[in-house]
Amino acid sequence: MLSFYRITRNRQDYYNMKNSILNNYSIHNLETIATQIRRDIVRMVHACQSGHPGGSLGCTELFVALYFEVMNRKEGFDMGGMHEDLFFLSNGHISPVFYSTLARVGYFPAEELATFRQMNSRLQGHPTTHEGLPGIRIASGSLGQGLSVAIGAAQAKRLHGDKHLVFVLMGDGELQEGQIWEAALYAPHNKIDNLIAIVDYNGAQIDGSTEQVLSLGNLYAKWHAFGWDVLEIKNGNDMISVVDGLREATSRSRRQKPVVVLLHSEMGNGVDFMMGTHKWHGAAPNDEQLAAALAQNAETLGDY
């Protein structure tokens, strides 16, 4: 059950090999996966003419790094998830990148991505356990709830003496929800140090930039003041930075404090005309736009 599923190495190796040729080679592998996932994202959203490409594209490196490199996962899927690292997606609207990653890493056939948002699909608009899709442990979509759930899962791990980690991703706009700050207050008080929270710090939400809509101000200072160990990944769309940053985050776990990673990402990253705007938060490309998007992202693992 503890056979890990990863491309090249365990955590220690990574640090031994940092900056080595092998490392660059491996990073390249991850990047290769990322372009395929970007293709999947735009194709999924295009097919049903709905869904959220912007945040999905911006988090592609993160998902690839987590699932193909950083997380210690068991083979197969069981709901309990003991003795493996867990991931929760709180900002459920970026389901395309989640589904594509889960498929590409082996939880279910990539062909199933074609059913995204269609009736009777296991790939609902927002992730759900209701249809039994492997890889999903909680429904999300209504924002603000995932950090609490992740804390609960982390505390369950503790009770079971399971030393693995719990990861959770939130949107930056999502941080405007008060429940996040309830959870943010709770975790340090309870020294939840098997938890790594990640903020998709793309500066955008539906109605515009977070700066305009409701500024998060000094976000580093906020998490810090709430008692978290805060870490920034300055280029969240550079695979090396993301892997490095996540490694750093995991190395800071188990120090009596929860860790939060501010992942500076770019909404729409990897598709030129989707970048630099919030407009692609939840809009689908037309045929022409799809073609343009695909032209910028090589087919590497084979389209579904």
Add this chain to the structure above:
Amino acid sequence: MLSFYRITRNRQDYYNMKNSILNNYSIHNLETIATQIRRDIVRMVHACQSGHPGGSLGCTELFVALYFEVMNRKEGFDMGGMHEDLFFLSNGHISPVFYSTLARVGYFPAEELATFRQMNSRLQGHPTTHEGLPGIRIASGSLGQGLSVAIGAAQAKRLHGDKHLVFVLMGDGELQEGQIWEAALYAPHNKIDNLIAIVDYNGAQIDGSTEQVLSLGNLYAKWHAFGWDVLEIKNGNDMISVVDGLREATSRSRRQKPVVVLLHSEMGNGVDFMMGTHKWHGAAPNDEQLAAALAQNAETLGDY
């Protein structure tokens, strides 16, 4: 409509006269009112054998300072409250101090305090507009909602070009509610600078000290990180400190930022056996305890 209701002077006078004999005299007046209000609180809670004396006693100086000195209020009561300062009680369970203050400052007869928590009373367990009690503009009791309401009222004042201030009091345990932090994020972004939020920083809640139950950590740092102008009143049960602190807070209004006052108070203050514990958060004294409490607080304005 703009005839103000206050004991001695307007704000500017106060600063001119600081440390003068008149000032000391006036402070003494306020203290005199405070002992009566403490009597009212314990008598109200004793009579119905329920209610919340601890937080009420700890906030007595604050209420007296606000209503008898700091706030610019119109005579009489209308729900709209234009062209006067407004106060909202978010931690509605400390209704005894609120009711007593409202009665003693003239909103309704002090005799009505005898009906507290009894059926058909306007003095419900938690403040409500439902029974039309003058002085109350919103129901509270379910924690976490008052700061939002105060922000709305402050924005209404702005829309009407009314330059008066809005005050709101919250419990420190109450700050564990996420809605507070939603509001805390909103006010600075929108430069709500006719708002003075006050935290009853008594370090206690129902199940124990906030430190034990769910630590607020560095509370100053939290509000500061959320973009507020933060001010501390180190001795929230010293009338001079409270009046000074509130003056300072009002003087900091209209500077493009909301102001928050951390009022270090003592739960149960003024009744020796109720101090230094959270046990009197929501417990009523028996006859003997009532007598002891009254012996420590002189009847000054006449018991109801």
Add this chain to the structure above:
Amino acid sequence: MKKYTYTVSKDTRSGFGAGLLEAGRQDENVVALCADLIGSLKMNDFIDAFPDRFFQIGIAEANMMGIAAGLTIGGKIPFTGTFANFSTGRVYDQIRQSIAYSDKNVKIAASHAGLTLGEDGATHQILEDIGLMKMLPGMTVINPCDYNQTKAATIAVAKHRGPVYLRFGRPVVPIFTAEDQVFEIGKAVMLNEGKDVTIIATGHLVWEAIQAGERLEALGIDAEIINIHTIKPLDDEAILRSVQKTRCVVTAEEHNRIGGLGDSVAQLLSKTLPAPQEYVAVDDSFGESGTPAQLMDKYGLNASAIVDAVQKVITRKM
């Protein structure tokens, strides 16, 4: 069967957007709040016309309800805007205490109600919002049926004193009510007089009820059809008058069968005039992703379902 025709289809939320603009023109106290869903709520025209009377709240629905309550204290008439789910279940306690119990003049405008927002799936499809809001003492609950009625309802609601829950949707649906209609809160609209069965429908199901009425006519069944745009207060009189005549009833709503319009009617009848009733509603399940039309089909919320229910209830007449 009276004929209802249409030339244009539109989404009811656009009726809200148009109504809000008009209400804003009529009364300068009308203000609007939105929790990061301006486009979805069709608030753009209002914002363009009255930028100072709009409050962008961000993704913080609880705070929005509190701020709205506070704004009323200064005499404002706030319309809050977000999806129906986040307008109700997300903020039930805030609405309860700061708005309903405090008797504040807040208008809760809720888009994407029911199944028909479509592809986003169950987390965004609330089927309990009517039930949530109708349990609050003093709350008025309104679910208009098309663009024109939603616009008229919005304007009426702005003039009404007291908290209101106004529910509307995302899909385009036929516009068959009059542009110049007067919207009377709490007053049922008689769409067709008939004698064999009473069909009481609300929201998107009203058009389906009309379709059903035509098919029933072909089957020789003469249906009385009532558009009950206001679920609370319920127009008891109109319903009783009709059921007294027809002795059986079908209710139709885009809602869980538990807690919605159907239960309001059942309560009324059980207390005064027990009669066979069939529910056209979602059978106590969550929704799912799909196109609006697919979902209405799968979850039995269409004209055929109403026809079936009518045929069944008629055989149950006492």
Add this chain to the structure above:
Amino acid sequence: MKKYTYTVSKDTRSGFGAGLLEAGRQDENVVALCADLIGSLKMNDFIDAFPDRFFQIGIAEANMMGIAAGLTIGGKIPFTGTFANFSTGRVYDQIRQSIAYSDKNVKIAASHAGLTLGEDGATHQILEDIGLMKMLPGMTVINPCDYNQTKAATIAVAKHRGPVYLRFGRPVVPIFTAEDQVFEIGKAVMLNEGKDVTIIATGHLVWEAIQAGERLEALGIDAEIINIHTIKPLDDEAILRSVQKTRCVVTAEEHNRIGGLGDSVAQLLSKTLPAPQEYVAVDDSFGESGTPAQLMDKYGLNASAIVDAVQKVITRKM
């Protein structure tokens, strides 16, 4: 009329406390969470016995529901504890998405339900919680009637797989059910067989129904009395069997008449066996401060109200 007697009165929340301790002993996966109301929820014994299995959440009910959902993922059986208001309306969307829709094995233990918490008043008296919870697909809703039944229900609920809402109260009420009872979720308890009217009561109103039954007997009315501790899933069969015999029904609950047990029964009957029904419930209003007994009187939630309702409904038999 069958005789029911008692020697001791206790609060149902203490039955929960005792049941939680017992459930904790029986299954080490049982854990408890509380939002700064340990004493009110009677969780002290559990905490003393299993300090590592208790989570103090602070005043953050939304977070509590999310954490509970997360704990189930590791196989834990979490009981959340706070007042009924903050267990339901405050966190409806969190329960909906993270628990009900996600099918998580969370037990929502809710004290101070209804009016009878007394002096705290309306902000703390929720009369809509049954309605809120019964609208959630997959949720089990339980409202036991006395200390023993609440204890038994708590133990049963811990063994049941799936989300449960368990509602209980603060006042002391007679203990008249057996200490060693087996609690069967979803199974109505026949308290008295009768032929003239069916009284279906839940929670604190069950004892009142028994009192009413005795008075009715004196008036020559033979009442069938059912304790419906589980409101969802409703024991349709038991209710229909009874109403088939009596042809009329009174429902009694400490809840708004809108959305509660009464409406569940009305829906069932309207779809199968229309019959006159009277509601003993709060008439769509908020509560207020007062002693529990005063409030039960003022809001018509007692044996006399049930007697009146029976007398009325009997004249309406068809």
